[in-house]
Amino acid sequence: xxxxxxxxxxACVALMFAGSALAQTSPRPNNxxxxxxxxxxxxxxxxxINAEVAKKVAAAAIAEAQRRNWNTMCIAVVDPHGxxxxxxxxxxxxxxxxxxxxxxxxxxxxxxxxxxxFENALGKGDNFxxxxxxxxxxxxxxxxxxxxxxxxxxxxxxxGGTGSQDNVVSQAGASSLTATxxxxxxx
Amino acid sequence: xxxxxxxxxxxxAALMSATAAQAQPAPGxxxxxxxxxxxxxxxxxxxxxxxxxxxxxxxNVHLGITVVDNAGRLVYFMKMDDTRRIGxxxxxxxxxxxxxxxxxxxxxxxxxxAGGAGLAVLSLGVTASSGGLPIMMNGKMSCAIGVGGGxxxxxxxxxxxxxxxxxx
Numbered sequence: 327x328x329x330x331x332x333x334x335x336x337a338c339v340a341l342m343f344a345g346s347a348l349a350q351t352s353p354r355p356n357n358x359x360x361x362x363x364x365x366x367x368x369x370x371x372x373x374x375i376n377a378e379v380a381k382k383v384a385a386a387a388i389a390e391a392q393r394r395n396w397n398t399m400c401i402a403v404v405d406p407h408g409x410x411x412x413x414x415x416x417x418x419x420x421x422x423x424x425x426x427x428x429x430x431x432x433x434x435x436x437x438x439x440x441x442x443x444f445e446n447a448l449g450k451g452d453n454f455x456x457x458x459x460x461x462x463x464x465x466x467x468x469x470x471x472x473x474x475x476x477x478x479x480x481x482x483x484x485x486g487g488t489g490s491q492d493n494v495v496s497q498a499g500a501s502s503l504t505a506t507x508x509x510x511x512x513x
Numbered sequence: 514x515x516x517x518x519x520x521x522x523x524x525x526a527a528l529m530s531a532t533a534a535q536a537q538p539a540p541g542x543x544x545x546x547x548x549x550x551x552x553x554x555x556x557x558x559x560x561x562x563x564x565x566x567x568x569x570x571x572x573n574v575h576l577g578i579t580v581v582d583n584a585g586r587l588v589y590f591m592k593m594d595d596t597r598r599i600g601x602x603x604x605x606x607x608x609x610x611x612x613x614x615x616x617x618x619x620x621x622x623x624x625x626x627a628g629g630a631g632l633a634v635l636s637l638g639v640t641a642s643s644g645g646l647p648i649m650m651n652g653k654m655s656c657a658i659g660v661g662g663g664x665x666x667x668x669x670x671x672x673x674x675x676x677x678x679x680x681x
Contacts, residue, residue, distance in 0.1 A: 376594045377591060377592060377593050377594050378594075381591070409592075409598070409601070410590060410592065410601060411591075411592045412590065412591055412592070413587055413589060413590035413591075414555055414559070414588075414589055415555060415558075415586075415587060415588045415589070416555055417552075417554050417555055421584075421586060424586055424587050512594040512595065
């Protein structure tokens with residue numbers, strides 16, 4: 327009886343110790359992720375972009391590429407869920423960019439922010455490495471939300487050049503929508 | 514020795530006639546498959562896509578429309594408003610099937626419908642549904658178009674054909 331009680335007591339102590347060790351996991355010093363923002367300022371989702379407007383957005387992106395004499399771009403336009411609505415591949419595009427363009431668009435839609443934000447955050451150091459463990463992240467610029475009246479109705483992704491080339495083409499597409507009149511969404 | 518050379522001669526003759534038979538397709542045999550060659554430009558792919566969309570609007574249907582290169586890689590894609598979601602995967606699957614097999618995807622729908630040993634095509638990863646067509650340019654196969662999401666596969670194929678015809 328007595329040895330058994332002792333063993334049980336030892337097990338209890340061990341358990342408590344393990345528990346407190348977990349509870350005492352301390353944050354890394356000066357981790358900017360410890361700050362708790364008072365508000366979330368990401369734009370809300372709106373109705374999904376329609377095919378006609380998706381085509382116009384892509385055309386504006388392609389026009390920007392052509393203006394700069396680039397013939398290497400893939401352009402993908404997705405709905406707010408990240409599902410493909412429209413896609414064009416220029417004639418001299420590398421094959422890898424077919425899926426990268428779609429990935430950038432998908433990520434920009436599902437996270438409601440430009441993929442440049444992930445690229446920048448990873449550049450800030452170790453405290454942001456966790457971002458690579460999140461679903462569907464691509465830390466490369468070129469994916470941008472398409473917003474209408476402050477709401478995210480889709481996203482555009484460009485790939486085929488340098489990240490900076492991709493982003494200027496992508497932004498040309500995303501920013502073209504403000505000039506559009508009439509209904510831009512499918513419902 | 515004499516007997517051996519006779520056998521050799523007979524064997525050679527048999528081989529020659531077999532070769533000759535191979536060079537000339539037997540009556541009733543399917544036509545030879547086209548050679549891969551050439552590439553599709555974005556401009557050509559958009560022309561096909563636009564023509565397919567116009568045909569779909571005429572028929573009052575909502576479809577996914579895909580153009581792929583010979584490797585099955587995406588060149589052009591359009592999902593019309595209100596297309597049922599499976600139309601996206603169907604159109605891409607049919608286009609890839611036509612690109613990979615050099616025949617319309619209807620060929621696999623027919624094989625499955627016929628049952629028996631033809632059901633083996635289901636293990637190939639093909640989309641066994643009408644609406645995918647291989648596209649020839651200058652006598653060689655250059656790309657494929659796939660349409661999906663319509664009420665029937667044959668209607669999808671009609672829209673794909675309208676896209677193909679835009680190149681002529």
